[in-house]
Amino acid sequence: MKLAILWNESFLWGLITFWSCKSAGIPFDLVNSDQIKRDILDNYQILLVPGGWAAQKGKSLGDTGKQKVREFIRSGGSFLGFCGGAGLALDVPYGLSLLPLKRKGARDRLVNFSGGVLLNPVDTSHALWEKLSYPYEFYVWWPSQFDLENNHRVKIIAHYKNSGTDFRVSDLAVDDIKLWGKKWKEWEEIYKIKLNPEILWGEPAIVEGNFGNGKVVLSYVHLDTPRHKNSQVALRNLCEYLSLSSHESEELSEENRDFDLSGKFIKIDTETVDASNQIGKLISKFYNFGYRNLVWNWRNPWLLQWKRGLRGLEYTTLIVMTKELTERIRNSLNQEQRLSPTSWKEKLLEFKRMLEDFLEEASVLLGKERFLLEKSCGPLSKLTSHDYEVDKLRKKLFGEKMSFGGKYRELIQLLDELLFAMLKATDSLQNNK
Structure with a gap:
């Protein structure tokens, strides 16, 4: 097979x-x-x-x-x-x-x-x-x-x-x-x-x-x-x-083997693991913020249950994929992994910077959305809240469509690139031949 x-x-x-x-x-x-x-x-x-x-x-x-x-x-x-x-x-x-x-x-x-x-x-x-x-x-x-x-x-x-x-x-x-x-x-x-x-x-x-x-x-x-x-x-x-x-x-x-395993061997050093641990702390803090404010909890080990009208699937995706990435980095300390692109470590540090910026604004948005939920005594729409400040921040972070957009798309695509490389480096069928 x-x-x-x-x-x-x-x-x-x-x-x-x-x-x-x-x-x-x-x-x-x-x-x-x-x-x-x-x-x-x-x-x-x-x-x-x-x-x-x-x-x-x-x-x-x-x-x-x-x-x-x-x-x-x-x-x-x-x-x-x-x-x-x-x-x-x-x-x-x-x-x-x-x-x-x-x-x-x-x-x-x-x-x-x-x-x-x-x-x-x-x-x-x-x-x-x-x-x-x-x-x-x-x-x-x-x-x-x-x-x-x-x-x-x-x-x-x-x-x-x-x-x-x-x-x-x-x-x-x-x-x-x-x-x-x-x-x-x-x-x-x-x-x-x-x-x-x-x-x-x-x-x-x-x-x-x-x-x-x-x-x-x-x-x-x-x-x-x-x-x-x-x-x-x-x-x-x-x-x-x-x-x-x-x-x-x-x-x-x-030709395809070389393309499949492109990149160079990079040692997962303490600096990389430290950056990964900081990323993990940012994600944990953000999840706890939402849990504390009654906007979500875990429905199962890999999926949140969120208040209707919030971008819950987007937040779930970010949290779960980040947890997978940081766990694999932590387990690879002092090991050499073939990672593509060759600037993988630099991209990880860039992801940390982008994540910190995004989560700060997302926390503000969640707070405003919770206020609207309490005020309206009913569910919100994911695309419009009829509140100018909320809709402006939503557009900035997620775009105007149900599919991923805004700053979130830039962030999740970088995370996706990092995780794809790490999964292939640590669990590729070809690498195990």
Whole structure:
């Protein structure tokens, strides 16, 4: 089995895929868009694309990268996409058009749901269900939904059946709503979006089809959810299934090997570890600030639960990725690691400076947002608060769209570059050969 994970524009979701593949014992390499443009996929059987903003993934690949992926699948490679990775494969302007599928519009779907879901398999003899048993519970993290339009070229592997552990619509726990006895229509009048989860049951959750000689499996369910046994088994099953139907891959060429391991050996010295420890303290202080002000707490070991209307996913991504980076730096003290770019240490110090500046302003923003929450006695919108000072600071830090923007994008991209290099240096399949 030779698996490549596309890292670009995945951030937190790329990291959970990394963790889950490690836990499942699946051999893999992290690759980026530049490597795909240089034909690195010739060396693999499966391309796995984690969650994230699908449009940003398409932009990162560009026309050249998207064509390389299509050629890889058409010639017998396999594609596995989770959530935003599944969205990248759809027949949409930014997508790969691997399957004749689109996504449902916001007015026709449940737009904001997360947590455990029960699935209804179409055929339990499919390889995905091997060693799994009823009830088939997995996790979703704010997915879109497939729009099949009676398309017979796409095979449905599973439908959504019912809510599972910690299932939430927006910030409302479904089990709690049942206890309170309130009707969903009453909540929808307050939230101004569809909230009744019953519109989801029976909808396709996992699908598959063919593109040329290759196989494509798309799942809005996160079969890469960490520390979840069913997900780990299903992920392993799917990778084995796709590797059996994929073409034989080549050995990694010297050109791609050199590109893959570009950079120089850098000793992780005490100065680097000290800087990393200071970064860790900044992040811990920031998390404690939010916890102390009742705007978030840990929903699980890698995901915050935050007040509706805040940029909680962005803060989660920053906190969790930074913790992963600093832990790996600390564990590498006095070791030599091959890190790319060669200015990695200087970039780490630059990240520390940018982080300190960002967190200072983000703390001010959180304080202002909490005041508005208390004042309005209701949830905020992530994009507008109708308060000039708050909206001005939001625009500066996060931009004006739901996808990452503003100072946050500059910060998270630098963090992403640092973590990508460290993960490849310490956990690369190629480095371990």
